[in-house]
Amino acid sequence: MIFKDKKLDKSEDIFPLNPYHPWRKGSNPDFGAKDSLILNFKDGDEDAVDIFYKELEPLLNSNFVIVVAPSHDEGKWGLGSVKLVKKLCSDSSKKRVDGSCCLKRITTIPKAATGGPRNVSIHLKSIKLFNKDLIYGKNILLLDDVTTSGSTLIACKQILEKEGALFVKCIAIGKTQ
Numbered sequence: 001m002i003f004k005d006k007k008l009d010k011s012e013d014i015f016p017l018n019p020y021h022p023w024r025k026g027s028n029p030d031f032g033a034k035d036s037l038i039l040n041f042k043d044g045d046e047d048a049v050d051i052f053y054k055e056l057e058p059l060l061n062s063n064f065v066i067v068v069a070p071s072h073d074e075g076k077w078g079l080g081s082v083k084l085v086k087k088l089c090s091d092s093s094k095k096r097v098d099g100s101c102c103l104k105r106i107t108t109i110p111k112a113a114t115g116g117p118r119n120v121s122i123h124l125k126s127i128k129l130f131n132k133d134l135i136y137g138k139n140i141l142l143l144d145d146v147t148t149s150g151s152t153l154i155a156c157k158q159i160l161e162k163e164g165a166l167f168v169k170c171i172a173i174g175k176t177q
Helices: 006-010 033-042 046-059 079-088 120-126 151-162
Strands: 014-016 064-068 096-099 103-105 127-129 139-147 167-176
Touching (some): 006 167, 033 139, 033 167, 046 079, 064 079, 079 096, 079 139, 079 167, 103 151, 120 127, 127 151, 139 151, 151 167
Parallel strands (some): 014 167, 064 096, 064 139, 139 167
Antiparallel strands (some): 103 127
């Protein structure tokens, strides 16, 4: 399937690569270097992408499609996530397919990190699958940069499964603590 360690494929719905302690107005005493790195990753920083590539690559099998959960903004994806997918798919012997832009936000929604709704239904109404042939009957790694409630990933997983994905495993670079 997706992970070399089969227990990870069977683990909780969303596999968090790292805990994330967000910087909140003023301060967060738990905010550290790894949290700063996650923010840099979200911005597409190449060094941050390389670091998370080195964390993730040894965990992964071959022969699956990697899809990115879209941003809250219509038609946008996290820059770091897209760069990471391209890097994870660059070795053709791994037979990983770049499906980074298969799921597209067709309507901008309020950003959850600034108080927007965190429910699955808002995502189901505002995300559409493009290039269904790329995911149909395939194993999928669904990637998000940061997750808090998991509602985006849950909705994206439902969309992919409804459209014929064989197996979907969700992973987040950071899981808000």
